[in-house]
Amino acid sequence: NAGVTQTPKFRILKIGQSMTLQCAQDMNHNYMYWYRQDPGMGLKLIYYSVGAGITDKGEVPNGYNVSRSTTEDFPLRLELAAPSQTSVYFCASSSGSNIQYFGAGTRLSVL
Amino acid sequence: SQKIEQNSEALNIQEGKTATLTCNYTNYSPAYLQWYRQDPGRGPVFLLLIRENEKEKRKERLKVTFDTTLKQSLFHITASQPADSATYLCALERDQAGTALIFGKGTTLSVSS
Numbered sequence: 001n002a003g004v005t006q007t008p009k010f011r012i013l014k015i016g017q018s019m020t021l022q023c024a025q026d027m028n029h030n031y032m033y034w035y036r037q038d039p040g041m042g043l044k045l046i047y048y049s050v051g052a053g054i055t056d057k058g059e060v061p062n063g064y065n066v067s068r069s070t071t072e073d074f075p076l077r078l079e080l081a082a083p084s085q086t087s088v089y090f091c092a093s094s095s096g097s098n099i100q101y102f103g104a105g106t107r108l109s110v111l
Numbered sequence: 112s113q114k115i116e117q118n119s120e121a122l123n124i125q126e127g128k129t130a131t132l133t134c135n136y137t138n139y140s141p142a143y144l145q146w147y148r149q150d151p152g153r154g155p156v157f158l159l160l161i162r163e164n165e166k167e168k169r170k171e172r173l174k175v176t177f178d179t180t181l182k183q184s185l186f187h188i189t190a191s192q193p194a195d196s197a198t199y200l201c202a203l204e205r206d207q208a209g210t211a212l213i214f215g216k217g218t219t220l221s222v223s224s
Binding site for chain 1 (some may be wrong): 120143145152153154155156157160200202204205209210211212213214215216217
């Protein structure tokens, strides 16, 4: 059972570069989420989606973009990477039960 | 929107004792509250959900209480073991639409043998 799969696991970017963090789930969940987690700061919601074609901003959306063209995939795009985006990024999915299932995370450093 | 606080950043206890973690929220009473466990380098894993009309929920050595008057949930691990060492996060609905969660910063529990 794959659950929520995030790629890559690690990445180092230079300032100004762009990249896409991939997230895929195989549980047919309608709801998907992107969080960032900084040391001692807890999980902050970046963007979320309640179904294919529908996305909404969370607490910290600036500098990020998302799309949801299929139920399974919810990629997160960083257009112009900044050092402040150095963090661990988690993707999660949920059915209507509100319980969230998380991926293993992507560790991103922007230097 | 909701605010959520986990008062202790770290809790150290001896094996066999009961660990008690606290989660407080402000504003309106949520329909439910959840607890997750996070190990270093891994994503959070769901443990328990308690609804507003439930005072207490148990799962093996875990117990969660929910007091809507105090706006507080307590998370207990009885007969704690070193394997229980992890960070524990509480979460509740971000707003009354209920489509997303907000998480506390977590309490890191260390159980020594």
